[in-house]
Amino acid sequence: MLKKFLIIVFHIIFISACSSAQKGNENQKYLESKDALGFIGITQFSQANFNAIQQDFTFLIPDPSEFEYFNTYFQLGILHASRDLKNTTEIIFLSELNANNLKTDSFIVGPFKPNLVEQFDSKGKNENLILMGLAQKNLFLSSNSISQINALKNYLMQTKNKKIMVAGKDALNKIKKLNLDLEYIFLKSNTNSNQVKEILGVSDSTNRIKQIDQASFSELKSIPRSRDDIEHVVLFPQEVDEIYEIASNIRFNYGLGYEISTLTYGLADSLDTNEIALHNILVFGLADKNNFGYDLRKARSYALGYDAMLLAYAKSNNFLGEVRGYNAIYNLTSTAINSKSYIN
Numbered sequence: 322m323l324k325k326f327l328i329i330v331f332h333i334i335f336i337s338a339c340s341s342a343q344k345g346n347e348n349q350k351y352l353e354s355k356d357a358l359g360f361i362g363i364t365q366f367s368q369a370n371f372n373a374i375q376q377d378f379t380f381l382i383p384d385p386s387e388f389e390y391f392n393t394y395f396q397l398g399i400l401h402a403s404r405d406l407k408n409t410t411e412i413i414f415l416s417e418l419n420a421n422n423l424k425t426d427s428f429i430v431g432p433f434k435p436n437l438v439e440q441f442d443s444k445g446k447n448e449n450l451i452l453m454g455l456a457q458k459n460l461f462l463s464s465n466s467i468s469q470i471n472a473l474k475n476y477l478m479q480t481k482n483k484k485i486m487v488a489g490k491d492a493l494n495k496i497k498k499l500n501l502d503l504e505y506i507f508l509k510s511n512t513n514s515n516q517v518k519e520i521l522g523v524s525d526s527t528n529r530i531k532q533i534d535q536a537s538f539s540e541l542k543s544i545p546r547s548r549d550d551i552e553h554v555v556l557f558p559q560e561v562d563e564i565y566e567i568a569s570n571i572r573f574n575y576g577l578g579y580e581i582s583t584l585t586y587g588l589a590d591s592l593d594t595n596e597i598a599l600h601n602i603l604v605f606g607l608a609d610k611n612n613f614g615y616d617l618r619k620a621r622s623y624a625l626g627y628d629a630m631l632l633a634y635a636k637s638n639n640f641l642g643e644v645r646g647y648n649a650i651y652n653l654t655s656t657a658i659n660s661k662s663y664i665n
Contacts, residue, residue, distance in 0.1 A: 352635070352642030354652075358476065358664045360608035364631065364645045366406065366638070376449075376637050377410050377424060378403075378630070381417040381431025391622045394613075398626025398647075401612075406634050428637045430629050451633055451658070460636065462629065463660050465621065466586040468649045469605045470498050472661040473555065473584065477501060482553050486520075486579075488567045489557035491587055496557070506551065508567065517570045522548030547575045556583035556602075561590045568600035582664075591616045609665040611647045624648035632658060 350369050355361065380399060382392050396414055403412050415422065417432035420441075428449045432438055438454035438461070441447075445458060452461040463471075477485065478501070487496055488508035496505060508520055554571060558564050564583050571579060582603035585592070592615035597604060606617075613620035628646030635644050635653055644651040649660040 348639045350638070350640045352640055352644060352653075354643040355645075358472070360610055360645075360647075360663050360665070362645065363405070363647070364635075364643070366634065366640065369640070371638065373408070373634075374638050375410055377413060377427040378408075378633050378637070379413040379415055379423060379427040379429050380626075380629070381415055381420055381429065381433070381437075381453075383416075383433050384418055385416060390618070394619050394622035395626035395629075398623040398628075399630045401623075402627040402630035402634075406630070408630075408634065412630075428633050430633050449637070451629070451636065453629070460656075460658050462625075462632070462658060464586070465606075465648075465662070466495065466584075467498075468660040468662040469584045469586050470495065471659070472605050472649075472664060473582070474499050474501060475661055476582075476664060477503070477553070480553070484551050486551050486554040487557065488554065489563055489583075490559040491557040492555075494557075495584075508554075508571075514570060514574060517574045517576075521571070521574055521576055547578070552578075552580060554579050554581045556581065557587075558583060558585075559587050561588055561592060564602065565593070565596045565600070568596075568602055572600055585617065588617055591618075604665040605662050606665065607649070608647045608663050621648070 350371060352364060352369075380396070382388070382395065385392055399412060399414075413424070413427065417434055417437055420432060420437065423429060429447075430451045431453050432441065433453045435454050438452050438456055441450065441452060442456040442458050447459055450459050452459050455461060455463075477499070482503065484504040484506065486506045486508055492507065506520065508517070554567075554576075556564055556567055558567075568581050568583075571581065580603065581600060582605060585604060585606040592604070594615060596602075597615075607620055607624045609615070611620050611624055613623055624647035628644075628648040628651070631644055631646045632651060632653065641653055641655065644653050649662045652659040
């Protein structure tokens with residue numbers, strides 16, 4: 322009798338648990354993932370045919386007296402995203418230094434300052450919060466450097482590279498974060514033309530041609546060949562001029578066949594689109610079709626604001642899956658926001 326009673330109780334508990342799980346997921350909506358590595362447009366939530374939750378959004382922005390330029394374009398991006406989403410709820414901007422004045426029912430994005438991020442995170446899991454710095458318990462947005470490293474890692478895995486050349490003043494600092502089973506050849510930023518020829522194997526090719534020419538009875542016409550054990554050169558610059566200097570050195574020393582790409586997370590100046598096109602350089606970074614193009618200071622701030630609003634809106638309305646913004650491609654799960662930058 323007791324055994325039968327326990328079996329009945331077990332079934333009741335099991336059915337209740339299943340019912341609760343279904344109830345918790347019944348409002349969850351999933352966004353389809355797309356294969357494109359480049360920008361193909363912003364995620365359109367309206368296609369999901371849902372009723373938006375009426376929740377205000379509060380953005381904790383850095384100290385306006387110190388970060389006025391950033392805040393201007395960051396807030397502009399948020400407002401444009403809110404407009405494009407046809408959001409009808411209130412958007413509140415509040416200095417992160419005054420974070421005590423928060424509305425309890427608002428969805429919060431921020432703060433940025435590491436010690437404030439830690440304070441918010443230490444309070445425990447909050448489903449209505451996206452932090453703008455590294456956190457342990459809550460969702461947070463990764464830095465541009467991590468997004469670009471993720472995109473580069475994904476690209477190198479897809480193209481099945483075994484050996485790559487890396488260059489730029491930040492190469493040694495960041496190459497370890499790739500964590501791939503690759504062989505690396507380092508090319509210093511200030512390497513002169515003769516050294517580039519040596520590293521590319523052009524010097525050996527030139528010497529062989531010279532020896533054959535001297536031993537030949539007729540004039541030998543041949544173009545030196547660069548090494549063929551690498552196909553890809555990745556630049557980790559700290560300054561924009563590094564990109565053009567290294568790329569031109571490679572191209573003008575018979576490295577026309579190499580694929581050259583550059584990361585842009587550490588750059589402050591605008592990219593020269595003519596130089597990028599001239600040397601056929603792949604650019605890891607935010608979408609090229611944004612409101613400010615390659616004016617990186619404006620574009621980064623604007624894109625980050627736009628994407629922060631997209632992600633807050635997605636989380637608030639129970640969306641999971643791929644969210645494509647201007648700054649990056651995001652995979653939103655219940656426990657993390659994973660990001661990878663665009664390849665332009």
